[in-house]
Amino acid sequence: MRSKNLLIISTAFPDKLNEHIGNIFIKGQINYLKNYFEKVYVISLIPIWRELLLRYHFRNYNWNNVQVHYLLYVYPPPSYTPICMKRLWLYIVKKAVDRLIRSEKINFNVIHAHYTWPCGAIGVELKKEFDVPVIITEHTSLTLYKAFKKRDPHYLKAWKKCDAIIRVNKKDIPLLKKFNENVTNIPNGFDGKMFYPLNMIDCREKLNLPVDKKIILTIGMLDKVKGHQYLISAMNEILKHRQDIACYIIGNGKLKDKLKKQIKTLDLSEYIHLVGGKPHEEIPLWMNACDLFVLPSLSEGNPTVMFECLGCGKPFIGTKVGGIPEIITSEGYGFLVEPKNSKNLAEKILIALDKKWDEKKILNYAKQFTWEEIAKDIIKVYGIK
Numbered sequence: 001m002r003s004k005n006l007l008i009i010s011t012a013f014p015d016k017l018n019e020h021i022g023n024i025f026i027k028g029q030i031n032y033l034k035n036y037f038e039k040v041y042v043i044s045l046i047p048i049w050r051e052l053l054l055r056y057h058f059r060n061y062n063w064n065n066v067q068v069h070y071l072l073y074v075y076p077p078p079s080y081t082p083i084c085m086k087r088l089w090l091y092i093v094k095k096a097v098d099r100l101i102r103s104e105k106i107n108f109n110v111i112h113a114h115y116t117w118p119c120g121a122i123g124v125e126l127k128k129e130f131d132v133p134v135i136i137t138e139h140t141s142l143t144l145y146k147a148f149k150k151r152d153p154h155y156l157k158a159w160k161k162c163d164a165i166i167r168v169n170k171k172d173i174p175l176l177k178k179f180n181e182n183v184t185n186i187p188n189g190f191d192g193k194m195f196y197p198l199n200m201i202d203c204r205e206k207l208n209l210p211v212d213k214k215i216i217l218t219i220g221m222l223d224k225v226k227g228h229q230y231l232i233s234a235m236n237e238i239l240k241h242r243q244d245i246a247c248y249i250i251g252n253g254k255l256k257d258k259l260k261k262q263i264k265t266l267d268l269s270e271y272i273h274l275v276g277g278k279p280h281e282e283i284p285l286w287m288n289a290c291d292l293f294v295l296p297s298l299s300e301g302n303p304t305v306m307f308e309c310l311g312c313g314k315p316f317i318g319t320k321v322g323g324i325p326e327i328i329t330s331e332g333y334g335f336l337v338e339p340k341n342s343k344n345l346a347e348k349i350l351i352a353l354d355k356k357w358d359e360k361k362i363l364n365y366a367k368q369f370t371w372e373e374i375a376k377d378i379i380k381v382y383g384i385k
Contacts, residue, residue, distance in 0.1 A: 004384055005039045007108035009097070009119040013044035013068065016061040018280045020054065025304040026114055028191045032375035034066050041106050042068040043097060045118065071100055086154060093118065094125045101126075108132060110382050113162075115139060116147070121154045124161040133163040135381055137186075138176070139301045141322050142225070148175060164381050168302035169323030184381050187323060188302045189374035190366075195284050195311035197359065203289040207282075213246045214353050217290035219283065219305050220297070222253025222274075227296035227319065229255075229262060233342035234296075236266045238349055245271060245353070250286060252277045287312040292352050297321055298339050310366035313359035317348050327369075332361050 008030060012022025034040045046058050051072065058070040073093050100106070111134045113123035120136035127134045136158060138144055147155040159165060159179035166186050167176055176183045204211050216235075220226040228249060235247050249259070249272065256274065263272050278286065287293065293309040293316050300322035307327075309316045316334035318324040328334045335348040367373070 002036070002038055004037055004109040005041065005107055006033065006037045006382075007101075007106065007111045008040065008042045008114070009045070009111065009123055010042065010114040011045050011047075011119060012050070013042055013070075014280075015056075015058055016063070016068075020056060020058070021280050023114065024280055025188055028304075028371050029189070029375065029378070030066060031191065032371045033378060034064060036375070036379050038065065040066045041104075041108060042066065043100060044068065044070050045073050045093070045097075045122075046070050048072050048074060067104075067106075069100060069104060069106075071096060083153060090118065090121055090125065090154065094122050097122055097126065098129065110135065110384055112137065112378075112382070116144075116155050116158050117152075120158040120162060124158050127161065133383060134161075135164045135166060136162045137166040137168070138172075139168055139188075141299045141301050144172065163383070166378070166381060170326050171323075184377075186374060186377045186381070187327065187369060188304045188307060189369045189371045190304065190307040190311045192311060192367075192370035192372065194281075195287060195308045197313045197363065198284065198288040200288060203285045207285055207289055209248075209289055210246060213244050214242075214292070215290045216245060216247040216292050216294055216349065217250070217286055218247075218294050218296070219250040219286070220295065220303075222249075222251050222255040222259060224255060225298050226251075226253075227298050227339065228259055230340060230342045230345060231294055231296045232259065232262050232266065232268065232272060234346040234349060235268055235272055237343065237346035239268070239271060241350055242353070243271075247272045248286070248290075249274050250276070250278050250283075283308065284312065287314060290314060292317065292349065293334075294345070294349065295319065295324070296337075296339070296345060297324075300324060302327070307366065307369045310362055310369065313363045313366075315352055315355075315357045315362065317345070317352060330365075332358060333365055 010023055010026050014021045014024050014027050060069050110132055111123045113119040113136050116136055116138050123134040164182040165176050165180050166184055168187055170185045173183050201211055263269055293314050295318040297319055302323035306316055319339040320336050321339055328336055337344045337348050
């Protein structure tokens with residue numbers, strides 16, 4: 001297989017220095033998939049508005065045997081746009097991808113598209129021309145269910161025409177099998193060379209965090225779907241029982257001001273800290289500095305931070321959404337809570353803070369989710385030799 005080439009199609013993709021880390025987990029996955037191929041090509045579709053908003057120009061780059069190409073495009077039509085307009089948009093973008101492939105002389109033996117729309121839809125159009133297998137990994141949950149409910153023709157066509165679908169959780173396999181028999185569950189993973197146990201005190205000192213408090217950590221975009229407001233409310237309840245705690249929320253987003261106001265209204269500024277986004281290379285320090293990782297999301301596919309948390313030997317508390325219950329299968333790894341339920345979340349956090357966790361058990365469990373192991377499963381789906 002080392003004589004073969006792989007083409008990855010994705011929307012956001014990290015820049016060379018990982019200063020802009022959209023879909024960083026795909027880069028982590030590729031870092032191990034590349035060992036099976038002579039060359040890996042990435043075509044990342046970047047909406048024009050994103051460059052304008054970030055005031056940053058994404059530049060093509062290479063690392064090892066991987067070539068990354070950014071392609072600017074006008075954002076795909078919203079869901080209420082007439083089908084004929086979406087079809088026209090797809091045709092235009094597919095042509096742009098086609099031109100890039102030919103101008104850069106990109107040769108490939110398999111296409112792996114991340115997300116059905118628009119990348120999977122583009123992938124199956126390219127399949128007609130290049131006659132190579134197309135694999136789609138579907139990461140979303142809410143978007144997936146909306147597409148299924150509306151019978152979106154672009155999603156349905158992509159699922160039917162692709163050669164295989166990878167779904168990051170098990171529970172949606174029956175749904176997708178209505179359109180394609182070749183559906184495989186492969187969860188997300190983590191880089192074991194980056195996320196592993198470090199001395200907690202050392203990490204806290206490097207980050208200027210208190211060494212005499214129990215630290216609760218959460219990482220995620222400040223968006224309603226991530227459920228930060230319920231964690232803040234839970235903290236208000238937890239502080240009625242103990243005050244030796246500090247909660248750190250890593251991430252940026254449109255809810256920043258609203259969450260700040262909630263924290264101030266509840267008089268929790270001493271205990272809850274919105275610290276903004278952090279470089280990906282710094283996240284292992286934060287993971288190892290915490291006592292407990294909490295993800296209060298209202299919807300998830302298969303969150304990468306869950307695996308990174310386990311890879312550092314830390315217990316994980318997450319909501320019963322997406323693929324989380326399929327991973328946190330034992331209270332030896334963490335706890336599950338109902339989404340939108342601050343009381344339930346507070347109860348589990350209090351129990352977790354008092355519990356003596358078996359780090360070795362968590363680390364042994366996490367080994368199966370390293371990108372090195374996940375890559376082996378993905379290669380089997382590609383079906384090329």
